[in-house]
Amino acid sequence: MLPEAILKEEKKELAFVGKKIPRVDAKEKVSGRPIYVRDLAPKVCYHAKIVRSTRPHARIKNIDVSEVLKIPGVVDVITADDIPGINFVDAIIPDKPFLAKDEVNYVGEEIAIVVAIDKETAELAAKKVKVEYEDLPFEIDFDIDKIEPNRIICDSRIEKGDVEKGFKEATYVIEETFETGAQEHAYIEPQGVFADASGDIIEIKAATQCPYYVQKNVSKILGVPLHKVKVTATMVGGGFGGKEEDPSWIAALCALASYKVGRPVILDYDREEDMLSTTKRHPSKIRIKIGVDEEGKFTAIEAKVVLDGGAYGTITPAVLFLAVQVVSGPYKWPNVKIYGVAVKTNRPPSGAFRGFGAPQAVFAIESAIDILAEKMGINPIQLRMINGLEGGSKTVTTQKLGDDVGFKESLEIADNISEFSRKRELYTKHNEGRVIKKGIGLAGAWTIIGLGPGGYPEDRGIVYVQFTIDGRLVVNVGVTEMGQGSLTVIKQMAAEIFGMKLEDVEVIIGDTLALLDTGPTVASRTTFVIGNALRDAARKLKPIIFETALEISEKISEPLEIRDSMVFSHDKSVSIPISEITRHAYTKHKMLTAIGWYSPPRTYINEKGLGEPFYAYIFATHVAEVEVDTETGAVKVLNVWAVHDSGKIINPVTASGQVEGGIVQGMGLALFEKFVYENGKMINNNFTDYLIPTIKDAPNIHVRFVEKTSPEGPFGAKGIGEIPLVASIPAIINAISHAIGRRIKKIPATYEDIYFLCRANKK
Ligand code: MTE
Ligand code: MOS
Numbered sequence: 001m002l003p004e005a006i007l008k009e010e011k012k013e014l015a016f017v018g019k020k021i022p023r024v025d026a027k028e029k030v031s032g033r034p035i036y037v038r039d040l041a042p043k044v045c046y047h048a049k050i051v052r053s054t055r056p057h058a059r060i061k062n063i064d065v066s067e068v069l070k071i072p073g074v075v076d077v078i079t080a081d082d083i084p085g086i087n088f089v090d091a092i093i094p095d096k097p098f099l100a101k102d103e104v105n106y107v108g109e110e111i112a113i114v115v116a117i118d119k120e121t122a123e124l125a126a127k128k129v130k131v132e133y134e135d136l137p138f139e140i141d142f143d144i145d146k147i148e149p150n151r152i153i154c155d156s157r158i159e160k161g162d163v164e165k166g167f168k169e170a171t172y173v174i175e176e177t178f179e180t181g182a183q184e185h186a187y188i189e190p191q192g193v194f195a196d197a198s199g200d201i202i203e204i205k206a207a208t209q210c211p212y213y214v215q216k217n218v219s220k221i222l223g224v225p226l227h228k229v230k231v232t233a234t235m236v237g238g239g240f241g242g243k244e245e246d247p248s249w250i251a252a253l254c255a256l257a258s259y260k261v262g263r264p265v266i267l268d269y270d271r272e273e274d275m276l277s278t279t280k281r282h283p284s285k286i287r288i289k290i291g292v293d294e295e296g297k298f299t300a301i302e303a304k305v306v307l308d309g310g311a312y313g314t315i316t317p318a319v320l321f322l323a324v325q326v327v328s329g330p331y332k333w334p335n336v337k338i339y340g341v342a343v344k345t346n347r348p349p350s351g352a353f354r355g356f357g358a359p360q361a362v363f364a365i366e367s368a369i370d371i372l373a374e375k376m377g378i379n380p381i382q383l384r385m386i387n388g389l390e391g392g393s394k395t396v397t398t399q400k401l402g403d404d405v406g407f408k409e410s411l412e413i414a415d416n417i418s419e420f421s422r423k424r425e426l427y428t429k430h431n432e433g434r435v436i437k438k439g440i441g442l443a444g445a446w447t448i449i450g451l452g453p454g455g456y457p458e459d460r461g462i463v464y465v466q467f468t469i470d471g472r473l474v475v476n477v478g479v480t481e482m483g484q485g486s487l488t489v490i491k492q493m494a495a496e497i498f499g500m501k502l503e504d505v506e507v508i509i510g511d512t513l514a515l516l517d518t519g520p521t522v523a524s525r526t527t528f529v530i531g532n533a534l535r536d537a538a539r540k541l542k543p544i545i546f547e548t549a550l551e552i553s554e555k556i557s558e559p560l561e562i563r564d565s566m567v568f569s570h571d572k573s574v575s576i577p578i579s580e581i582t583r584h585a586y587t588k589h590k591m592l593t594a595i596g597w598y599s600p601p602r603t604y605i606n607e608k609g610l611g612e613p614f615y616a617y618i619f620a621t622h623v624a625e626v627e628v629d630t631e632t633g634a635v636k637v638l639n640v641w642a643v644h645d646s647g648k649i650i651n652p653v654t655a656s657g658q659v660e661g662g663i664v665q666g667m668g669l670a671l672f673e674k675f676v677y678e679n680g681k682m683i684n685n686n687f688t689d690y691l692i693p694t695i696k697d698a699p700n701i702h703v704r705f706v707e708k709t710s711p712e713g714p715f716g717a718k719g720i721g722e723i724p725l726v727a728s729i730p731a732i733i734n735a736i737s738h739a740i741g742r743r744i745k746k747i748p749a750t751y752e753d754i755y756f757l758c759r760a761n762k763k
Helices: 003-010 026-030 119-128 163-168 211-222 246-261 271-277 316-326 358-376 380-387 407-418 420-431 452-458 486-498 526-552 578-587 652-672 723-740 751-759
Strands: 046-052 058-064 074-078 110-116 130-135 152-160 172-180 192-196 202-206 229-233 265-268 284-292 298-310 336-344 436-448 461-467 473-477 505-509 561-563 566-568 575-577 593-598 617-629 635-645 700-705
Touching: 046 119, 046 246, 046 271, 058 110, 074 119, 074 246, 110 119, 110 246, 152 316, 163 284, 163 298, 172 358, 192 246, 202 211, 202 246, 211 229, 211 246, 246 265, 284 358, 298 316, 298 358, 316 336, 316 358, 316 436, 316 452, 358 380, 358 436, 358 652, 358 723, 380 407, 380 420, 380 436, 407 420, 407 436, 407 617, 407 635, 407 700, 420 436, 420 723, 436 723, 461 526, 461 578, 473 486, 473 526, 486 505, 486 526, 526 566, 526 578, 526 593, 566 578, 575 578, 617 723, 635 652, 635 723, 652 700, 652 723, 723 751
Parallel strands: 046 265, 202 229, 298 336, 473 505, 635 700
Antiparallel strands: 046 110, 058 130, 074 110, 152 336, 172 284, 192 202, 192 265, 284 298, 436 617, 461 473, 461 593, 561 566, 566 575, 617 635
């Protein structure tokens, strides 16, 4: 059968895709089955504790471990001198030492590893390691106008047309600067790793989004070949990007400890240690100048995007790249000049975090557009409608989009279901002279899926699929489940593509040596690349199933199809259970195993930043309705209407879950989450003093999907994991700004900030 004919089968009425299939991991999670790394480590093993810098920037003059080794129960203390391989963490910029030797650049930086027979002894001993410092000047902030060249990590730009000319043609021009803060991932499960390097193969169990990054880092730092490192990615208790890079060095710390002492070791961070030392969202300062002509058409955008990369470069170039790509929003721009730069500070390295630069950038542009609409005196929806991207539009980088652009539909639907336009006027009148003011705000959003031109070599989808002798389909895949629902969605797609019953499909994840490297579980790309890899596997395996069916039965006639784990003739008159076919195929030595491979469309940019940097774009509109007590600054987010175009939705329940969670996590960055520093040291690294939204703060959330199907995606799907967070922040902030009649330009805007803003002179 030709591949086209097989693909046509997918167009039939769908049995599982688009259906509310319950999560496959729900039962084991709610019943407390041992699935996380701390459950899976043996009860008896050594414990590691990290000795960390107490200074934001200092030269290390001496490390004295003599007293520590005398403590009963202490097994070893490991420093940079004990590293057999390379003392740098592998990353886009591999500048972060694995263990600091001569210098430290943030409070919490790793200096030494103490190994002891139990956790208490390890913790006690770690405090006794004497590190002698010579303090150096430090920075935890930066000035957008004065960036010292020696602090620059990287830069990125897009240039198109002539912005000077564009601003001359404009009737209205505004220029504003916006700021966003750092954010903690606040996964429920703190970072943790178990390692056993006592045998020939170094075995690691880690809560990680990227088991192959862990494998590579352990191999480099220990100086052993890749195939000697076996990483089992356990179920992840929340990652949100925070388990993208960090586990690479946390696992290597644990593995090195085990390697040196020759025994199994566990390294499990507690909350304070995790918050102090792991990566955070990049703080940003973004200046945007935009112009619009008499007809309401955008004429030019000039933007400067500055990100705080923290102490080391690591993943920052990729985050900056995306911030620059999306800072112009989902709009058409004839003239563009965007410059992005990342600077060093003495904070923990900034890292991957849901949205990956887009939340900062989209908050800035969507605030700026609201300011411009206000200046023009028009409905903010209208301005977005005039300029919004649609099917066939060209993006900021001149990439021609296909028909799968549902942005304007999302604006329209959001307006209708929230009654935005009506309430906007109503609340403006209602608020006059009142203490409790109501507001409604709207924001468009776009972002991408996939790794972009820089990450293209790793942006693949691979599955290893097998029909077992008893007629079940086993899908092995090197992705991780961190709550986003990938296990469920992959199972649905596999069942649909192969025509199997859901209960006859098994999805197995988790082991780097047994599986094939399908790249990292990041950038909302799992559904897209794995769905496509499954299609490829089906193209290879289905013909063998059909050929075997024809061998078994003389009555069955082509074209054949698989449904409900049975092979049917086209007129449905004859059917054979898959199990009968697989049994027969095995006895005839037919190979019922296939590797499904997917290579996404090539992505690229030129020296001006123009080109086709991503293979898929996704869109959303959020509307938020809020109530602000102007005497206290307290905000209640009452409702959020979230309309998303992520292509075909594979599972409406898990997809809505992504939207709901993303909105609340965005609320955190918008209103609550703020790290406080004193003398270069973070002082609120706990959930008492660092506030995140809880279920009591969560608004009513109304989710809708505009399913503009992608021609490239499986069943037309794209991705949904990150964009809800991106869209919710400017919607909430625009709503509060509407309520209080003052513009918020810096987030988090805490209740206290809002209180003072209400008292400030109106601007
Ligand atoms: N949802 C839950 N529940 N937990 C998570 O850790 N991570 C987010 C998002 N949704 C996350 C989540 C991030 S940062 C990404 S990149 C995507 O899920 C990754 O999963 P996907 O490729 O399956 O969309
Ligand atoms: Mo997500 S920030 O790409 O892990």
